[in-house]
Amino acid sequence: MSTPDAPARTVAYRDATGADVPAVVSLVDAAYRGEASRAGWTTEADLLDGQRTDTEAVAEILADPGSRLLLAIGTDGVIVCCCHVRRTDATTAYLGSFAVRPGLQGAGTGGALMREAERRAVAEWRSAQMEMTVIAQRPELIGWYERRGYVRTGETRPFPYGDERFGRPRRDDLVFVVLRKDLATAR
Known part of the structure; x- marks a missing residue:
């Protein structure tokens, strides 16, 4: 049995390349939609129909020098999860497009x-904090991030x-809550 934070399978981490774009789009959409x-x-x-991302959005991430699209690759060579990390200012990075198969x-x-x-x-950026947004109507997902040290900013x-x-x-009351984690004290 695996613990909540211990990977159950061996993975390698790497930055995504242009060749990964279709697989990333497929993974993100599969994790959230349909x-x-x-x-x-x-x-x-x-909460939502339609796509979660598209090839243009993923290509924009790859073209941004202040961003990284990180992949976890399983021993079978398949992308098992991904996330976008973007430097937003001198002390803050943003985490988005976080998806697990x-x-x-x-x-x-x-x-x-x-x-x-x-x-x-x-x-890479000497970030002191990581920020993210999560749809407020996703309390179980917000709770998962909170258990990993992220706090609601209000x-x-x-x-x-x-x-x-x-x-x-599919509803008219969607809003994002902002979560933040102090990376300096998390080490």
């Missing part, structure tokens, strides 16, 4: 990739209604 996402616990299928959620691989993302933000940000690049909302 019937396939219901195999895991991170599904947003009851639905059938592997809960095995610890996601927590391990998150720690790798935090480690890289400190090592700040909210609007959901981008009308921009189908982020999906088609």
Whole structure:
């Protein structure tokens, strides 16, 4: 039995390349949207329809010199999880596009990739804190991040209604909560 933060399978970490874009889009959409996402616990299928990301958005991440798209690759060569880390200012990095293959959620691989993302933000950019946004209507996901040291800041940000690049909302009350983790004390 694996612990919540111990990877259940051996993985290697690397930055994504242009060749990974289709697989990343597929992974992110599978983790959050449609019937396939219901195999895991991170599904947003009851909140949003449509895509979670697209090839243009992932290509933009790769083209941004202040960003990294980190991948965890299983021993079989398949991408098992990913996350986008972006330097937002001199002390803060942003974590987004965090996705774990639905059938592997809960095995610890996601927590391990998150720690790798935090480690890289400190090592590469000397970030003192990591920030993220999560849809407020996802209390179980917010709780997962809180158990890993992220705290609610009290700040909210609007959901981008009308921009189908982020999906088609099934309700009119979606909003993002901002979570932050102090990376200096997390070591």
